[in-house]
Amino acid sequence: MTSNDVNHNSPMNPHRKLHSVSPFSHDNTFNTRNNRPIIYGPEKKLCTKYRWLVFLVLSLVVVVFVMTGLFLWQVHLRHKSEAAQSIKQSQKPCQRLPKPIPLPDLRQFLSSKLKEMEEFITKKKFGALSANVVYRDNIIWSGAFGVISRSEKPSRKPKTSSIYPCASISKVLTALIVYKLFDESKITSLDDPVVKFDADFKIKNPFDQKHNITLRNLLDMSSGIPREAPCYPSTKNNLCPYNHSVMIKRIQNSSLLVEPNTILQYSNFGYALLGNVLAKAFSGGDYNALVKKYVLVPLGMKNTMLALNSKQLNDVPRAYIDGKLSSVVNWGWLDPAAGFFTTVEDLSKMVIHLMSDSNKDRYLSKYTTRLLFSIANVMTDGVTITGTPWEMSPIDGIVHRTKGGSIYGYRALVAMVPELRIAMNVLCSNCEEFIYSLVQTYFDAKIVPVLRQHLSKLQQMKIVLPPNYSAYVGTYVTNDIPDLRSFVIVKEDKKLSAYVNKVPYFYLNYTAPRTFKVVINTDQMSCLNEYVIANVNEVLVFDEISSRDDLSHGFIASGASPSGKAYLYRAPSK
Numbered sequence: 224m225t226s227n228d229v230n231h232n233s234p235m236n237p238h239r240k241l242h243s244v245s246p247f248s249h250d251n252t253f254n255t256r257n258n259r260p261i262i263y264g265p266e267k268k269l270c271t272k273y274r275w276l277v278f279l280v281l282s283l284v285v286v287v288f289v290m291t292g293l294f295l296w297q298v299h300l301r302h303k304s305e306a307a308q309s310i311k312q313s314q315k316p317c318q319r320l321p322k323p324i325p326l327p328d329l330r331q332f333l334s335s336k337l338k339e340m341e342e343f344i345t346k347k348k349f350g351a352l353s354a355n356v357v358y359r360d361n362i363i364w365s366g367a368f369g370v371i372s373r374s375e376k377p378s379r380k381p382k383t384s385s386i387y388p389c390a391s392i393s394k395v396l397t398a399l400i401v402y403k404l405f406d407e408s409k410i411t412s413l414d415d416p417v418v419k420f421d422a423d424f425k426i427k428n429p430f431d432q433k434h435n436i437t438l439r440n441l442l443d444m445s446s447g448i449p450r451e452a453p454c455y456p457s458t459k460n461n462l463c464p465y466n467h468s469v470m471i472k473r474i475q476n477s478s479l480l481v482e483p484n485t486i487l488q489y490s491n492f493g494y495a496l497l498g499n500v501l502a503k504a505f506s507g508g509d510y511n512a513l514v515k516k517y518v519l520v521p522l523g524m525k526n527t528m529l530a531l532n533s534k535q536l537n538d539v540p541r542a543y544i545d546g547k548l549s550s551v552v553n554w555g556w557l558d559p560a561a562g563f564f565t566t567v568e569d570l571s572k573m574v575i576h577l578m579s580d581s582n583k584d585r586y587l588s589k590y591t592t593r594l595l596f597s598i599a600n601v602m603t604d605g606v607t608i609t610g611t612p613w614e615m616s617p618i619d620g621i622v623h624r625t626k627g628g629s630i631y632g633y634r635a636l637v638a639m640v641p642e643l644r645i646a647m648n649v650l651c652s653n654c655e656e657f658i659y660s661l662v663q664t665y666f667d668a669k670i671v672p673v674l675r676q677h678l679s680k681l682q683q684m685k686i687v688l689p690p691n692y693s694a695y696v697g698t699y700v701t702n703d704i705p706d707l708r709s710f711v712i713v714k715e716d717k718k719l720s721a722y723v724n725k726v727p728y729f730y731l732n733y734t735a736p737r738t739f740k741v742v743i744n745t746d747q748m749s750c751l752n753e754y755v756i757a758n759v760n761e762v763l764v765f766d767e768i769s770s771r772d773d774l775s776h777g778f779i780a781s782g783a784s785p786s787g788k789a790y791l792y793r794a795p796s797k
Contacts, residue, residue, distance in 0.1 A: 315749060315750075316745050316746050316748065316749065317745055317748055317749055317752075318679075318745055320621065320642050320643065321678035322678070322682060323359060323580070323642075323643050323644035324678065324682070326358070326678075329358055329674070329677075330363045332673075332677060333363070333364075333670060333673060336665065336669045336673060337356070337364045337670075340661070340665040340670075341366060343661065343664065343665065344366070344368050344661065347657050347661075348653075349368075349651055349652065349653050349654040349655075349657060350369055350370070350373065350541060350542060350543070350632075350651070350652035350654070351369040351370060351371055351381040351387075351540030351651060351652050352366075352367070352368045352369050352381070352649065352650070352651035352658075353365075353367045353368075353382065353383050353385050353387070353649075353651070354366055354367075354383075354567055354647065354649040354650070354651075354661075355383060355567045355568070355570075355571050355648050356646070356666070357574055357575060357578075357647070358644060358674070359575075359578075360575055360579075362568075365383045365567070366383070367383050367385065369381060369540070369651075369652075371538070371541065372540070372541040373541070373543070374541075383566070383568055384568055385538060385650075386526060386531065386539055386564050386565065387540060387564065387565070387566070387633060387635065387652070388539075388551060388564055388628075388633045389563050389570075389635040389650065390628030390629055390633060390635055391491075391560070391561050391612075391626065391629070392563070392565070392626050392635045392637060393494075393558070393559065393560060393561045393562055393563040394559075394560060394561070394626065395573075395612060396518050396519075396527075396559075396563060397494050397498040397559040398442055398595070398611055399517070400501055400514060400517050400518055401413070401438060401442060401497070401501065402587055402591050402594065402595050403517040403521075403587065404505065404517065405591060409505065413438050413439040413442065414437045414438070415437060415438055416435035416436065417435070417437065417438065417497075417500055418435060420500045420501060420503065420504035421471070421500040421503050421504065423471050424471060424474070424500060425474070425475045426475065426477050426478065426479060427475075427479065428447075428483075429478060429479065430447070430479060430482035430483070431482055431483070434482075436448070436483060439611075440483055441490075441493045441496060441497040442611040442612065443599040443600060443609065443611050444487050444488060444489055444490055444493060444609065444612070445483060445484050445485075445486075445599075445600070446479070446483055446493050447479035447481040447485070447486070448477075448479060448480070448488075448490050448492050448493045448496070449480050449488075449492055450488060450490050450492060451490075451492055452473075452474075452491065452496075452556070452557060453470075453474070453476075453477055454470075454555070454556065459550070459552075460550070461552060461553045461555045462552055462553070462554050462555060462557055463495070463554060463555035463556040464555045465555065465556050466508075466556070467502070467503060467556065470499070474496070487600055491561060493560075494559050494612070495557045495558070495559050495560040497559060498513075498514075498559020498560070499556060499559060501513060510558055510559055511558075521576075521586055522572055522576050522586060523572050524565070524569040526565065526566045526568070526569050527563055527564070527565040527566070528565075529553070529554075529558050529562050529563060531551075535564075542631065542653055543653060544631060544632050549632040550631075552631075561630060565635075565650070566650070567648040567649070567650055570648040570650075573637075574639055574648065577592065577596075577639075577641065578639065578644045578645075578646065579644075592641075594611075595610075596610065596613070596624060596641050597610060598610055598615065608622065610624065612626060614626065614627065616667075621640055621642065621643070621671070621675075622640075623638060623640055623667060623671075624638070624639045624640070624641065625637065625638045625639070627659070633652055634649075634650075634651050634654050634658045635650050636648070636659070636662055638662045638666050638667070640671055643671065643674060643675060643678070645670070645671060647662055647666040649661065649662065686717075686718035686719075686730045686731075686742060687732055687733040688714070688717055688719065689719075689733040691768065691773075692714055692719060693773070694768045695712055695731070695765060696712050696713060696719070697774070697793055698711045698794040699711070699712070699777065699791040699792060700792065700794045701789055701792065703783075703784045703788075703790060703791075704783055704784055704789055708724050709722070709723075709724060709725065710722070710723055710791055712731065718730050718731075719733075720744070726747060727747055728747055728748055728752075728756075729741050729742060729743060729744055737764060737765040737767070737768075738762060738763070738764055738765070739763045739765070740761070740763075741758050741761040741762075743758075758782050761780065761781070761782045762781070763778045763779070763780055764778060764779050765777070766778065774793065775793075776792060777791055777792035778790075
């Protein structure tokens with residue numbers, strides 16, 4: 224036997240090395256077929272263990288990558304779903320406001336809410352409170368609570384005719400002077416500069432020297448003028464005991480705090496200036512005469528005034544600060560900003576006139592009334608809205624206009640929804656933030672929503688179904704509107720619904736033979752879509768009904784195409 228005859232792979236081979244071979248070491252023994260090392264015995268078991276270990280590690284890595292991928296995919300889908308849901312939620316149906324029609328039974332209808340509100344008031348601590356709720360031309364609820372003075376024995380109760388300081392509600396009266404003069408063309412533009420009405424007006428402007436402060440700047444608090452006027456020193460009974468000539472000289476030494484039309488800053492100074500400048504131009508400098516002529520007399524506000532006699536002062540509910548009696552003071556030159564005394568009965572007269580929808584005997588024209596109630600500025604929070612001089616809040620699709628006042632223990636608040644012709648007026652002493660919670664909890668959150676719901680139910684439109692409705696049911700197409708893929712008319716719930724590209728946007732209200740008016744399906748269309756499509760009261764005129772198949776084979780829509788006319792024809796049967 225030669226060395227060549229020896230089986231080198233045999234365990235009996237004398238030339239075989241006996242040392243252990245690592246599965247990762249380089250051995251001279253190879254499988255001649257695939258050039259891999261051949262391992263035997265214990266070494267083979269060890270190699271198998273390593274292979275399983277590597278396999279498990281790689282498997283775990285793969286599982287981790289797969290699970291991570293699935294997790295990221297689910298997160299992406301969730302975010303996509305949430306985004307879609309957010310978009311869907313932002314497309315809220317456009318609920319049109321009902322008309323404020325006469326409701327003789329409204330007081331009874333709201334009785335539970337009004338009783339609940341009275342109980343809420345009586346449980347609170349305050350000095351005196353007078354309030355009322357107005358709908359259309361009538362006071363539907365009024366009440367007076369508390370006592371005139373906590374030190375009087377026997378105590379006197381306030382009345383709805385009780386006079387209170389109304390503080391910044393005075394700004395509404397000054398704004399009304401502006402709008403009344405504008406309505407009568409005595410002011411040609413709200414953007415007229417202040418110097419047009421008082422040539423002596425001048426204030427230091429370290430910003431835009433070319434910009435003249437305008438009436439609108441003073442109305443909407445965008446003038447950059449400081450909050451308070453240079454009235455120092457005041458007296459015990461008068462906060463600003465100086466005439467307009469003295470104040471104009473002081474103003475010439477004052478300076479704007481911010482550039483006009485950039486930042487809104489509440490300003491008593493600005494409204495006092497507005498009222499006194501107009502008084503100089505239109506009533507010889509007598510602001511009291513000006514406000515009587517253009518506001519108080521036309522509105523019938525006989526108990527609204529700037530100065531009280533001794534009897535009237537004695538009937539004013541007392542206010543206390545830190546347990547001490549607060550003095551009722553005059554505002555002097557600042558009267559246009561906060562100097563008035565009034566009653567809730569007089570405030571009701573004011574809001575009734577301002578909310579009127581009549582075309583006759585109006586205090587302001589409808590155009591000017593819209594200006595009065597229009598939005599002037601939206602703050603960066605997207606919620607706080609201001610007007611001239613209203614503070615506004617969007618609540619359930621309605622802008623509530625309010626004007627509050629506060630001075631040394633007294634509070635005043637007017638809250639209105641002009642579109643529904645409903646308002647609430649509150650005057651009180653030592654009521655602090657309670658006055659706002661009262662209005663927000665009951666007027667904003669209960670009375671207005673219940674009224675709106677009741678009016679909507681009463682005015683729900685009845686969609687008329689034609690006697691031969693089947694003649695109009697079917698699918699229509701057109702060549703005049705490229706992006707209109709289908710217009711399908713179906714009968715649903717005893718009315719004809721029109722599906723535009725598979726969405727039930729409209730109802731068809733039968734008004735005359737072959738003639739329908741388009742009625743918006745408010746459950747399906749957003750306010751933006753309704754505004755853009757602009758087809759409220761659009762008329763559709765159908766073709767004559769064919770005697771051959773008892774069907775109308777098309778109709779004309781005037782507002783559906785830029786050309787002013789589109790013809791939709793019945794789709795051929797398949």
